[in-house]
Amino acid sequence: MDPVLAEIYALVVPSLPYVAGAYALLWIALVVYIGMTYSRVGRLEKEIAVLEESLERRGVSA
């Protein structure tokens, strides 16, 4: 192998799983957390719309 390339790979390859792992972990956790929060908010907003509609039909104020 080319000695310069061998030196570059020797520097990068051993730490690559840690760097990639840390970055992937960060983004996967954030995306999943944000996704779950938005999904819950969407579900709750649908629920409140239905409840408010039935409240309006009954003519009751919350």
Next chain:
Amino acid sequence: MLEVGATLNRNTLVLSMLVLGGVLTTAGFIMAFFFTPPVLGPAITNEAGRIIGYQPLFSQKIFYFHVPVALSSFLVFFFTAYYGVRFLMTKDRRYDTRAKVATEVTLMFVILTMATGILWTRFEWGRWWVWEPRLTTYFIMTLLVIAYFVLRNSIEDEERRATYAAVFGIIAFIDAPISFAITRVIPSSVHPVVLRSGGGLTGSQLVALLIGLFGMLMIAYAIYHTRMREELVHDRIEAVKAALEG
């Protein structure tokens, strides 16, 4: 009608901040990999044991997303204490909800700081964990954030829960400045002092870090706001249900 419009505008702003935060953190990450000079690590010695050079550390790139997450965790934790003080002053339940949501975001960021830090420590120091001052004080902060939720879940009465949580949140936050400043107070620590005057970081390193930090703070704000929106809708549902039942 005006209120609905303002809420929609605010939600659009939050979504924009979330997207911009993602773009900025990615830009900071790309800059860290392609434009910032490498940090030199352990010395390369010859057969006689004399230093003939230093090798660049690829693992140091973790710094550009580990530090923004850690600094964001300190800043968001500040709001736990701030809203705790506001609650104790006013007894307004909204401040308790804000403090709870801020602590939840802090927990998320604290876990991510620990996870990215542990991976970095494993490669650079050869161990998964080192009981050095910064890591120890940050670990204490993690336990305090977890304890905040244990405390909340152990008290039934809403008023008492909010008061105890506010006091605990204020006391727990004291650990954050200690953890931030500990590497300056105990210079023998193996954890580097990064943010300092006089050559801590080069210009491009600092720019990459700041871009990542601003991005991460935007993401933190967007998460906080979205969780607050969830809490408010949840409260509204409870109120409507009560009205329907009554």
